[in-house]
Amino acid sequence: MRGAARSTARSDVPEVDAFTRPYWEAAAEGRLLLRRCRAEGCGRAHHYPRDFCPYCWSEDVDWEPAAGRGTLYTWSVVHRNDLPPFGDRVPYVAAVVDLAEGPRMMTEIVGCPEADLRIGMPLVVDFRRDGDAGPGGVGSGGAGAGGAGSGDAGPEDAGPGGPRLRNTGPGDAGPGRAGGVVPVFRPAGNSVAG
Ligand SMILES: [Zn+2]
16 A cells, blocks of 8 residues: 555545435535435335435435434544555544434544543534545544444444445546545534544
């Protein structure tokens, strides 16, 4: 990785395609979106976003605003990550959060000292904007991809790639950079930025 990849290579900013664009546009506006199945007898929400329901395989799924509340399922404090820009940001807390709607989401916890992290603690969504931490200092919705036990939550709700689920290739909507705004979580009731 070193040498072969330019130091400017980014591992944290997902590519946007026609399917995931609404998700990232909402994130840029400070809203977290989920996908919910509309099939009779199912109705489950899922995350990361897919164009079919991962529980019943129905393609009758729609975007839905999430409440933005959740609880901490598990976490890992990352002290080393050679993928830019994470190396400049360690230590950070890669986490899996149980959303109020049910899905389990790979994310990052901000604004909470490591010693205060507790399983089940209430969390609220927040959004990290590109530039908050200066060039190369963006957070990640897929923080676990850097080696924080991303496989722990299973493939259904917390794939290591986050919402970057489809590779549409050239000629589709075309890959593009997300706005650099990624959902993170902070302790509920804590208004201090991380
Ligand atoms: Zn379903």
